[in-house]
Amino acid sequence: RKEVEQDPGPFNVPEGATVAFNCTYSNSASQSFFWYRQDCRKEPKLLMSVYSSGNEDGRFTAQLNRASQYISLLIRDSKLSDSATYLCVHKAAGNKLTFGGGTRVLVKP
Amino acid sequence: DTAVSQTPKYLVTQMGNDKSIKCEQNLGHDTMYWYKQDSKKFLKIMFSYNNKELIINETVPNRFSPKSPDKAHLNLHINSLELGDSAVYFCASSTSGGVGPDTQYFGPGTRLTVL
Numbered sequence: 628r629k630e631v632e633q634d635p636g637p638f639n640v641p642e643g644a645t646v647a648f649n650c651t652y653s654n655s656a657s658q659s660f661f662w663y664r665q666d667c668r669k670e671p672k673l674l675m676s677v678y679s680s681g682n683e684d685g686r687f688t689a690q691l692n693r694a695s696q697y698i699s700l701l702i703r704d705s706k707l708s709d710s711a712t713y714l715c716v717h718k719a720a721g722n723k724l725t726f727g728g729g730t731r732v733l734v735k736p
Numbered sequence: 737d738t739a740v741s742q743t744p745k746y747l748v749t750q751m752g753n754d755k756s757i758k759c760e761q762n763l764g765h766d767t768m769y770w771y772k773q774d775s776k777k778f779l780k781i782m783f784s785y786n787n788k789e790l791i792i793n794e795t796v797p798n799r800f801s802p803k804s805p806d807k808a809h810l811n812l813h814i815n816s817l818e819l820g821d822s823a824v825y826f827c828a829s830s831t832s833g834g835v836g837p838d839t840q841y842f843g844p845g846t847r848l849t850v851l
Contacts, residue, residue, distance in 0.1 A: 670826055670842035671779065714779065723792055724840060726779040 631727035640705045640734045647701040650715030657717040665712045705734045740843035748849045756813045757846045759827030768810035769828040822850045
């Protein structure tokens with residue numbers, strides 16, 4: 628079983644709609660979680676950290692469920708510019724980041 | 737003002753050759769990383785250096801040798817290139833080597849194609 632698993636998608640989303648997707652992780656000792664965004668042929672960039680209590684950053688909401696070992700990302704009022712691959716990441720000891728394979732989101736007019 | 741830069745951006749070479757990729761960060765970070773992203777888009781860590789000391793060394797063939805002349809630079813030398821080495825290599829840096837949920841900043845990537 629991979630350490631971090633994601634539905635590769637693509638999730639085809641009408642502009643203005645809400646989309647949500649999850650990521651499961653197998654290492655119960657994982658300390659920190661993040662969502663990174665990667666545009667086509669570009670480098671990954673941090674979108675947001677994921678806190679146990681859940682957190683929101685504008686149209687983006689991240690949740691962590693330690694009992695079921697998954698994190699989620701919800702995007703409200705989707706924009707065309709939200710089209711990207713969203714990478715689920717967890718950090719174990721030593722600042723080692725483990726990336727999921729990414730969930731591709733395509734927002735269409 | 738580029739934060740993490742890599743050269744070259746593209747590298748096309750023949751099997752068996754030796755090549756190097758350079759990485760520099762001007763963020764004042766003390767930890768740097770090399771990642772490999774293969775054709776299936778999985779991003780995997782290869783190495784991490786903290787203040788010029790190797791702290792993460794994943795299962796990578798020893799044809800790959802990182803070198804950190806100072807904490808702002810982390811270069812990657814690859815000997816005897818193989819077809820399977822074709823990938824995008826990303827350099828990254830962060831402020832700490834394991835304390836706190838600090839952000840890793842990635843370079844633009846080097847697309848290596850081995851023919």
